[in-house]
Amino acid sequence: MNNLLVLLRKEFTLELRRQSVISGIALYLFSLVFICYLTFNLRSNAINQATWSALFWLVILFSAVNSVAKSFIGEKPGTFIYLYMTTDAHSIIISRIVYNFLLCAVLSLAGYGLFVLFMNDPVLDHPVFLAGLFLTSLGFASSLCLISGIAAKARNSTVVMAVLSFPVIIGILLMAIRITNNALDGLESAASKDEILNLLGINLISGALAYLLFPYIWRS
């Protein structure tokens, strides 16, 4: 438990110190939203709900995959050896997942805020929408962290990362899009209950798998 807290603190301080990564992701997010705004708002009222939902999730998906991919792939070998000698594999993967979950959640909220700023806010049921956002961030973080750990050892790791992560993300994204559509249509919260439970289930499975399988990846 102590290890976990120390590792978490180390992740945060490193990220805040090495500002280039966070600002890179923030700039990427902002550029994506701005391009959407320019493309679709030159004619007024060109965005309907389906377009808003699709654009939103495209932006969030690409920003999230890019930011979590850097989790293991960019690390130098020296860091790995140091971590291998000092802590156990479970603390590493849990701290990475928690850190990436917070990063994805902040990313999604920032993306949502930017979307509201540039285009209107069609969301009618905020609690359901935000619950969907957080569960999707957790799903992205846990599955992408594990995949990033696997891809880091491969030869052309960015390509392998993209290939491996895409199918896994689809299940999570399907549920997220359905929740968003329900929230946009203004259906009552119970209509999204199935999808939220499904997301919770997927998160539990991918979290448990990441926890169990990471020590095997870590060994080399």
Place this chain on the structure above:
Amino acid sequence: MKSWLKLTGVFLLLYTHTGGLLFDVPRLSILNETIRALYFHVPMWFGMVFLYCISIYYAIRYLKNPTEDHDVRSVEFAHVGTAFGILGILTGMLWANYTWGSPWHGDPKQNGAAITLLVYLAYFVLRGSLENQEQRARLSAVYNIFAFAAMIPLIFIIPRLQSSMHPGSGGNPGFNIYDLHSSMRIVFYPAIVGWLLIGYWISTLRIRIRILQNKTIES
């Protein structure tokens, strides 16, 4: 693999092909005679899931006890399982073309099956991109477990939640009303067993070839 199992598999498949095409089948609206595709399309999927189960079993055994034999078995069962999956999608597209109107209908089970095949194809891409043999075996065993866990919700859970044209999901009656008619059961159940046996046989042949290849490479 025991010879009598091989002979049984061959005989059952010959029986499936002749009986499937010649015996009587119940006439249902829209489906008419195409319901015979049941003997070929559905056992492909059962075979795929069965072979993937064996593949993940050997992947778990590899992680507990890393021997090359477990790794080879895990990969080759995944290979044949993927082949069955591709055949399943092709037979499904052929069947859909005549009953639903177009080969790719956007049906959730079709999409889920396609994504599952993508997941397992990514498994083979991963294996190709790792050079160190021990690392390759270990990481692909981990991904195999992950892929199997991804397959379960994609094929079994998500399609049942959505409205779909496949029987058994979204309000369509399950397959029970089709094979309650005993004329279909007498071909359907042997078909499943026959395809499973043949799939297992092909995998064992591939395993033996792979082991011999590895031996010649090493020596």
